[in-house]
Amino acid sequence: MSAREAILGRVKAACGRSDEQHITAASTPVADVLSQLPQDVQQRITQPVCLTQPAEPQSLTDTLIEKMEAVQMSVVRLQTRDDVIDAVNWYLQEHGIEGGLSVSPSLDALHWPSDVHVGPATGHEATSVTTAMSAVAETGSVALDSGPESPSTLNFLPENHIVVLHESQIVASLDDVWTQVRNLASLPRAVNLVTGPSRTGDIEQTIELGAHGPRRMHILLVAADHE
């Protein structure tokens, strides 16, 4: 008997079920596995419902900004996407940041200087600029889905992470992000909910920023609609 059968067999026995249902083979397609599960289990997997959610805030934008600033993200508001490059330059200058820029391919259409690297992070650039799938007012997070247009190394390797976000992309709760994930054409390898610069409390339980991921996070919140 394989370890798989042994474990599943013990679980069945522990749940007081005799072996009236056999254990489907590991290679069985998802739909066939699901069709053999009890009705309530099937339903909970294929027709998920929200459990208790926190009350929706009056203003998604205000709540988002408040939550983001509480976890050391800075936010500036822009009129249009055309202002992005100026805003990036201004931010880099203000903080005296040097050392190159990685930009996600989703922002390739903007007129970046020729020395800007477009693509996944190489580990050499100090700053990345990316787009986001959405932002969550409930938690103050940006939701970043991975893909050829938005490599996820950009979210973790550089010291500074700048995110271009459109106001229309703000959703109220985590459950709204899940709906977006389900509606994507295909499941991305990763969806990173990022809520502020990387931090650690591992030395005497005192928070320090920039443990492994970015030390700074800056949000460019664009008023005009996406695209």
Added chain:
Amino acid sequence: MEIKSVHFKDAAADALKDQDLRQAMEFAKHGFIGKRTAAVADLPEWDRIREDARIMKNHVLENLDHYLLAYEAAVINNGGQVHWAQTSTDAASIVVDLCQQAQAKTVAKGKTMVGEEADINGALEAVGITPIETDLGEYILQLGKEPPSHIIAPAIHKTKEQVTELFHEHHQQYGLTEKLIDRAALVSEARTVLRDKFIAADVGITGANFLIAETGQHILVTNEGNGDLSSVLPKTQIVIVGIEKVIPNLNDAAALLRMLARSATGQDFSNYTSLMSGPKRADDTDGPESFHVVLVDNKRTDMLAGELREMLRCFKCGACMNHCPVYGAVGGHAYGWVYPGPMGSVVTPVMVGLENAPDLPHACTLNGRCADVCPMSIPLPSLLRKHRQATFERQLISPGSRYGISAWASLAKRPRLYRLISKTANKVLYGLGRGRGRFAKMPLAGGWTQSRDLPAPQSASTFMSMYEQSRKSDEQTIQQSKGKR
């Protein structure tokens, strides 16, 4: 990891004398409790979310095989592979095999408690593969060759000065010779050293907070981002996780995520909450080329079958230990294995055998704070009592304690005799204690009076004798009033 739980009493006694530990635990006590209380108070829906989560997880445990099958099928559909490990030893050898297949020289590891159960580091080192802990706390411990002492803050017992010494000793080989005393500088130096190791690592190993049957994703929660770097940079990604971590769908995960960080660190939400699935997709320009999940039983099915099933609702936030006076006094190492505090005292005896950890269920004052703060409503004191009963039945506690408990039990079953004896003892103690008010020493209770005095009875009568008396006088009054009529 070596099991030292059988030495709990000696280790606890040593811990109480350790000044560095005292200093470190003071920091922890003040931070965690206050922040959690504030974060929970800020979420008016807390009680309802907590109840939703309890019901959801109970449903999962009743259908665990079904949800595991659905999760497995979804992982395979996403291009991943699923491995099953019955024991911690099996888990370690599966991980070693996968690393050898990947021809790994170094492995970047995110913090995983199941990995600690299986001593993945020891198993990798034994075959010449170098594991690198990337969580700052775990990294500090790896340098100091120590096990973690807390499930979310593994180096909670270390002072800043001790970290300074460790980094000074181990980072000189990289040309970093300055002795750093500033906390930010220490964090920065660790970042520099670990960054190169991340980029060079052939395999990334992490745990997972939740497994989603609906999508085949696992959710990984960190503050540092080390888990994400370990998942995205190396060519091979391995997730090692207990079978109880599966939940039906993403909305169910939201309920748990709303409680996890608040319970653990008092944050509203952790920095990085990542939903990951499978290797990089066809068009992706980064991400691992192969993806493996190792599902570990290691006695979890025993818990599922027995009286401790509720323990499997645990999502390892650490709130129980943060609020435990015993943990706060002795720290995590005294518990002698991977899991300390109240949840550890329930889990460890199952995983390593009650005979190897007979004192843990007794390292509890039954004050109930752990159960009050547990986001998954696990009745920890009741579960510890079940272990206590077993230590008695299996004769795992000292003969003295056993005879004492037996004697008390047989007395408690004979109320008249019990009252007679307590009345007599009370009278004697009252007589002896008059004038003094307290006893500094008692025969047969030297251990108890070593650190406190026994108060002398304040009256020659016991509660029961006073109750009898007042009942009699009440009856007399009633009789008299009837007589008058």
